[in-house]
Amino acid sequence: MKDEISREERVAGLKGLGCSRKRVEDARFTQGKGNYVDDIKLPGMLHGDFVRSPYAHARIKSINIDAAMALPGVTAVLTAKDLEPLGLHWMPTLAGDKQMVLADGKVLFQGQEVAFVVASDRYVAADAVELVEVDYEELEVIVDPFKSLQSDVVLREDLVADDGSIPNGAHGPRKHPNHIFTWEAGEEEATNQVIDNAAVVAEAEMYYHRTHPCPLETCGSVASMDKVNGKLTLWGTFQAPHVVRTVASLLSGIEEHNIRVVSPDIGGGFGNKVGVYPGYICSIVASIVTGVPVKWVEDRMENLMSTAFARDYWMKGKISATKEGKITGLHCHVTADHGAFDACADPTKFPAGFMNICTGSYDIPVAYLGVDGVYTNKAPGGVSYRCSFRVTEAVYFIERMIEVLAIELNMDPAELRSINFIKKEQFPYTAALGWEYDSGDYQTAWDKALKAVDYKGLRAEQAERVEAFKRGETRKVMGIGLSFFTEIVGAGPVKNCDILGMGMFDSCEIRIHPTGSAVARLGTISQGQGHATTFAQILATEIGLSAESITIEEGDTDTAPYGLGTYGSRSTPVAGAAAAMAGRKIRAKAQMIAAYLLEVHDNDVEFDVDRFVVKGVPERFKTMKEIAYAAYNQAIPGLEPGLEAVSYYDPPNMTYPFGAYVCVMDIDVDTGVPEIRRFYALDDCGTRINPMVIEGQIHGGLTEALAVALGQEIAYDDMGNVKTATLMDFFLPTAWEVPNYETDFTVTPSPHHPIGAKGVGESPHVGGVPCFSNAVQDAFRPFGNRHTNMPHDHWRIWQTANNLGMHD
Ligand code: PCD
Numbered sequence: 080m081k082d083e084i085s086r087e088e089r090v091a092g093l094k095g096l097g098c099s100r101k102r103v104e105d106a107r108f109t110q111g112k113g114n115y116v117d118d119i120k121l122p123g124m125l126h127g128d129f130v131r132s133p134y135a136h137a138r139i140k141s142i143n144i145d146a147a148m149a150l151p152g153v154t155a156v157l158t159a160k161d162l163e164p165l166g167l168h169w170m171p172t173l174a175g176d177k178q179m180v181l182a183d184g185k186v187l188f189q190g191q192e193v194a195f196v197v198a199s200d201r202y203v204a205a206d207a208v209e210l211v212e213v214d215y216e217e218l219e220v221i222v223d224p225f226k227s228l229q230s231d232v233v234l235r236e237d238l239v240a241d242d243g244s245i246p247n248g249a250h251g252p253r254k255h256p257n258h259i260f261t262w263e264a265g266e267e268e269a270t271n272q273v274i275d276n277a278a279v280v281a282e283a284e285m286y287y288h289r290t291h292p293c294p295l296e297t298c299g300s301v302a303s304m305d306k307v308n309g310k311l312t313l314w315g316t317f318q319a320p321h322v323v324r325t326v327a328s329l330l331s332g333i334e335e336h337n338i339r340v341v342s343p344d345i346g347g348g349f350g351n352k353v354g355v356y357p358g359y360i361c362s363i364v365a366s367i368v369t370g371v372p373v374k375w376v377e378d379r380m381e382n383l384m385s386t387a388f389a390r391d392y393w394m395k396g397k398i399s400a401t402k403e404g405k406i407t408g409l410h411c412h413v414t415a416d417h418g419a420f421d422a423c424a425d426p427t428k429f430p431a432g433f434m435n436i437c438t439g440s441y442d443i444p445v446a447y448l449g450v451d452g453v454y455t456n457k458a459p460g461g462v463s464y465r466c467s468f469r470v471t472e473a474v475y476f477i478e479r480m481i482e483v484l485a486i487e488l489n490m491d492p493a494e495l496r497s498i499n500f501i502k503k504e505q506f507p508y509t510a511a512l513g514w515e516y517d518s519g520d521y522q523t524a525w526d527k528a529l530k531a532v533d534y535k536g537l538r539a540e541q542a543e544r545v546e547a548f549k550r551g552e553t554r555k556v557m558g559i560g561l562s563f564f565t566e567i568v569g570a571g572p573v574k575n576c577d578i579l580g581m582g583m584f585d586s587c588e589i590r591i592h593p594t595g596s597a598v599a600r601l602g603t604i605s606q607g608q609g610h611a612t613t614f615a616q617i618l619a620t621e622i623g624l625s626a627e628s629i630t631i632e633e634g635d636t637d638t639a640p641y642g643l644g645t646y647g648s649r650s651t652p653v654a655g656a657a658a659a660m661a662g663r664k665i666r667a668k669a670q671m672i673a674a675y676l677l678e679v680h681d682n683d684v685e686f687d688v689d690r691f692v693v694k695g696v697p698e699r700f701k702t703m704k705e706i707a708y709a710a711y712n713q714a715i716p717g718l719e720p721g722l723e724a725v726s727y728y729d730p731p732n733m734t735y736p737f738g739a740y741v742c743v744m745d746i747d748v749d750t751g752v753p754e755i756r757r758f759y760a761l762d763d764c765g766t767r768i769n770p771m772v773i774e775g776q777i778h779g780g781l782t783e784a785l786a787v788a789l790g791q792e793i794a795y796d797d798m799g800n801v802k803t804a805t806l807m808d809f810f811l812p813t814a815w816e817v818p819n820y821e822t823d824f825t826v827t828p829s830p831h832h833p834i835g836a837k838g839v840g841e842s843p844h845v846g847g848v849p850c851f852s853n854a855v856q857d858a859f860r861p862f863g864n865r866h867t868n869m870p871h872d873h874w875r876i877w878q879t880a881n882n883l884g885m886h887d
């Protein structure tokens with residue numbers, strides 16, 4: 080047979096690895112044809128809405144539902160009393176704590192779910208919510224975690240024994256009724272010894288404020304109990320649909336094969352949609368009780384007030400070094416505000432997530448981390464926002480400690496980083512707090528970044544600006560924000576990582592059709608990341624069929640293989656690896672088919688782009704399309720018909736993407752308004768599947784980082800009122816604030832991932848927040864600033880300038 084097109088054209092035709100293929104899902108989204116939870120409309124469907132607590136801490140004396148029930152269109156009003164006989168008034172959290180589904184005797188945060196109204200439409204439900212009369216007796220409110228550990232006020236009465244003793248929590252002994260856990264890593268004594276005897280020590284206390292990812296789509300679910308067939312179908316905004324199915328089965332007693340969980344299109348997740356919310360449970364119970372489908376969808380205020388927040392970490396650090404700037408030790412203590420229930424979604428063995436990556440990208444011989452989790456009268460969560468697993472906090476911490484140490488040493492912070500990087504030859508590198516970093520080449524990335532922005536030139540310009548400011552010629556100061564981050568993404572492996580006992584592997588199942596097109600299903604679920612585009616690219620390169628002829632499906636537990644879902648940038652490292660492995664199984668069978676068709680031995684054919692060729696005889700080949708057809712339609716001795724494969728992949732390690740960011744900022748000291756002149760981001764996520772998708776991920780993550788660093792916050796007053804529950808008060812950046820990002824990359828493949836890819840979705844946020852914050856702080860460094868807390872909104876920046884005497 081003769082070849083009409085060149086090998087190059089055949090490679091391009093696959094649209095495989097490395098191709099900036101346009102996102103296939105966007106045809107649907109840009110034409111308004113997406114299918115979100117709120118688009119699901121079933122015959123006879125009822126609508127639920129919550130009565131929520133106006134108080135942050137109060138005893139519930141009585142609930143009167145009579146007036147609400149009397150409103151035409153209202154079917155039911157559920158309270159904890161109705162859920163109790165079913166054992167559903169409390170639910171387990173992913174962190175091994177339990178949480179009230181509906182207020183049981185008391186409320187513990189503003190916005191807590193008190194009663195669930197079910198009515199004929201969303202408006203009637205909202206009207207009925209107003210008619211439910213709840214009699215509250217206010218209790219003393221605690222919003223400060225340090226005060227919480229000193230207070231006589233017991234927040235969680237359910238966690239104190241009758242004799243007043245404090246039973247152990249899910250993560251061991253508790254020191255106080257409002258204490259959740261102590262978690263430690265590293266060697267405290269050895270670390271203290273090094274620090275106490277060091278030539279130079281820098282200390283800092285910093286607060287990484289509470290915030291919220293605020294996805295475009297809020298959380299919601301539709302439950303439909305088919306009593307005839309005994310089958311429960313649950314559509315919802317779930318980042319981990321299979322986990323929801325298993326948990327729903329364990330809680331309800333409905334056998335798992337009779338539960339179908341579907342995540343339809345999701346309008347942004349960002350970790351906000353990992354946890355299990357009372358709304359999910361209440362819609363299920365309401366559908367079981369009424370026998371018709373019940374929908375629950377939050378409004379914006381409910382989403383901001385009550386669903387999984389992020390951060391709220393009070394961090395205290397000490398870092399020591401030689402006079403030359405070689406870091407010798409690091410000590411970190413965190414007081415972690417978890418709100419009213421511990422509902423973090425960290426792997427079970429890691430109650431503070433992967434905070435123990437806080438030694439960052441540096442070769443630090445000895446370190447210690449201690450974390451104390453504390454209850455307060457705030458919403459539960461702590462799982463979300465572009466690094467559920469606390470790597471955001473860890474990287475912020477170390478990147479601030481480096482800056483503070485640079486001040487102490489009177490050294491350039493870029494040079495200080497260079498001196499301390501883990502060197503290329505040291506990988507795989509075992510860090511003082513236990514992680515084994517898979518691969519990295521930090522110095523190369525750093526040099527490339529500093530060169531790209533002309534770092535030396537910028538510092539010279541900054542020095543001139545400081546002089547000009549002092550002479551009174553300008554009121555603008557200039558900051559150069561640096562950050563170098565190492566992320567840790569791709570949980571498992573199963574031996575280290577499980578959630579509530581569910582091991583963190585992932586999966587891919589692929590079915591090739593006779594005409595050489597395919598459908599592949601994975602255990603993950605895209606929330607906007609573009610999986611339908613990128614997973615097809617991995618498979619295209621592995622099996623030699625064009626990505627255009629491979630459909631990717633996720634999110635329906637009736638069809639998709641079991642997987643742990645999408646968060647912690649785990650889809651590429653884990654499900655992406657499963658896809659590659661399933662592709663290789665297809666290829667192995669295809670090789671046998673090709674050999675039979677070509678009448679040679681299996682070992683005499685080899686794979687080439689989209690075909691198997693007889694070794695050394697390139698004109699003798701069978702394309703994958705021909706092989707697929709033969710797989711079904713030709714009797715091949717010793718082989719079953721069909722061409723399918725499934726892979727369950729338990730990764731041997733996590734992947735460690737990294738990056739080097741630089742932000743140049745001008746700040747008007749009289750208005751506190753920062754202006755971002757330049758933002759350069761170099762990312763290394765190993766093998767790049769789709770450069771355009773990566774670029775989009777980085778723009779998104781950096782914009783969220785800008786938001787968090789420069790103004791976004793879930794703030795509470797002393798009464799526990801949420802002060803930022805609307806988009807009037809909660810900062811969402813617009814095109815006005817967002818700079819023109821310059822992106823760049825290096826490629827250091829993961830040695831253990833089948834295609835060498837690492838995750839990237841979280842990276843820009845993890846590296847971006849310290850970069851923006853460092854830019855603000857660096858602008859004030861020449862005027863005496865050491866550390867000021869985020870968010871650096873205009874008012875706080877103005878205060879920083881004022882405190883430094885710059886308004887005098
Ligand atoms: N190397 C590489 C890597 C990656 N990639 C691509 O990119 C993406 C991403 O990826 P990753 O990194 O793996 O990740 P994932 O898993 O998929 O995802 C997750 C992430 O993702 C991010 N991004 C995003 N985007 C959108 N649009 N939306 C959303 O929601 C979101 N979210 C966020 C978050 S937050 Mo968490 O949950 O907190 O934990 S985590 C997270 C996809 O598509 C992939 O394929 C490529 O291409 N290459």
Ligand SMILES: [Cu+]
Pocket residue numbers: 465466467468469470567568647648841
């Ligand atoms: Cu993460």
